[in-house]
Amino acid sequence: MTTFRIEANPTRSAATASRAALGGLIARDLTVLRKTFGEFVLRTLIQPFLLCFVFLYVFPKIGQAVGGSSAGAAGFATILVPGVVGISIMFQGVQSIALAMAQEFGFTREIEDRVQAPCPIWLVAVSKVLSGSVQGVIAAAIVFPIAAVVHASGVTATVSLHWLEIVTLVPLACVAMASLGLVLGTSFEPRNIGLMFGFVVLPITFLGGTYYPWTHLAPVTIGHVHWLQTLVLLNPLIYVNEGMRAAFTDAPHMHLYVIYPVLVGFAALFLSIGLRNFRRRVLS
Amino acid sequence: MAEDVIVTEGLTKVYEGMDAPAVDHLDLTVCAGEVFGLLGPNGAGKTTTAGILTTRVVPTAGRAFVAGIDVVRHPALVKQVSGIVSQQNTLDRQLTVWENLYFHGRLFGMGGRDSRARADELLESFSLTKWSRASVYALSGGMAQRLMVARAIFHRPAVLFLDEPTAGLDPQSRLALWEMLAELNREGQTVVLTTHYMEEADQLCDRVAIMDHGHILALDTPDALKRSTGADTILTVKVDRDGERLATALARDLGGVVSTRVAGDVVTVQVRGAERLVPRTVDLAEAAGVAVLDLAVAEPSLETVFINLTGKELRE
Known part of the structure; x- marks a missing residue:
């Protein structure tokens, strides 16, 4: 058998061991990503592709224009393309974290092993958020070109790259959405995942400003109350999509002074709820 | 030696919403180099x-x-010095057999080269080399268990914990695992295992703590525990009726009877130093007017100890 050298005492400080463990956890996740990259690309691209195909190609072709004239259709494309990037970032958070976690807590019980890593338990959840965020950034990078080229002739989005916003808002949105994934993955029992999609993911998606900018919601009123515009402020995806509009287009968007702090706030909120849930699920 | 690897003092756990503690003031010491078993239902x-x-x-x-x-x-x-094999299969389904080991090493701070070498070495010594690149889905229950043990000792832990390691394994894989653990122990590995199989505790453990309702009822080497019954032979008689009458007759006339127990149509008698046990039991049964359907003689087991301590069988 194998030769033994028992480590009767911890040879490394908690901080050193934790750093190594975090590196190991992320290296593992990235290896899995590399091994399944084809699958990752397919599942990342299918939704953006269908959205652009239906709204920016089929609709103009059959004359069912969104936004009236062809100039209106092009205007809609400018709104939709950043929205598609935003929604992809959110789905990445749900898929790479919430679904994976439901599986690991559920039938595979892999989480049992993962939390034996020689680091605090919260760091295991943080590693998930970090690698989920990396996947979100990759998703945004491959979705944007697709979204910008799939359209009928004349229905071209007016793209304008604001690099400062791109390199700050895209990662920030990815962390916020990955943290949302952590909250969802630790809140829903594996058997209730369908419920999660129906009651959380779908409303967030449809009321998240993917197909319309927040600034255009003002006409939806009861009496003088802009109820929809107010209500959707609770939806984190609104800020992600508005942020993508600010980063990728010159279209009107919510003020950056609002987008940045609110996204940071959502990220912090989701992360703290998610880490608390995670701890509660793991320890008894 | 006798360096204490595990020490507990008054350890108590009450789960939320439960009245009785799951573990109640447990005092326990596990020495370096021993195989320690927690046995109980x-x-x-x-x-x-x-x-x-x-x-x-x-x-x-x-x-x-x-x-x-x-x-x-x-x-x-603590996690740095512990190796854990849990009841369920917790192998990483998205990695190969080899990668399961390699990334464990990375997790525990070993460099890429060391992890690779150790993974190869362990696959070799656990006879899993030819499965190296296979998905863990391809492994049988016994092989998955072996891989989990290999993974748990990868970082050379001070203590290896196994929770019900052979539950759900076929008899052959169970024997193989016992041999593997014995071998690891010979090389100095301290092992703590929980089990509800008395044979497992008996075979593997240097010392066994018999637990029930959160308490340790007895703690000693398997031999000492069995000696503590005071009996050297366990006589099990299956009768058609009147078990109580036979029990009384045997207790009175067989000689050396330590205790008797009647459960349904089975009479169990713990005996010490009795001779010609079988023919005399048959004779006494006949004299008492009880027909013997079946009769077995065995040495005391940890099951006997458990029954003596709790009045119930381990697997009830």
């Missing part, structure tokens, strides 16, 4: 005890130390 508190020692269960009161480190205060340090 389901709900005895063995898994909770192991859970506390592996930092997954937070104790309500008391203290526990692994390699001298407080499990409540420094769980991350």
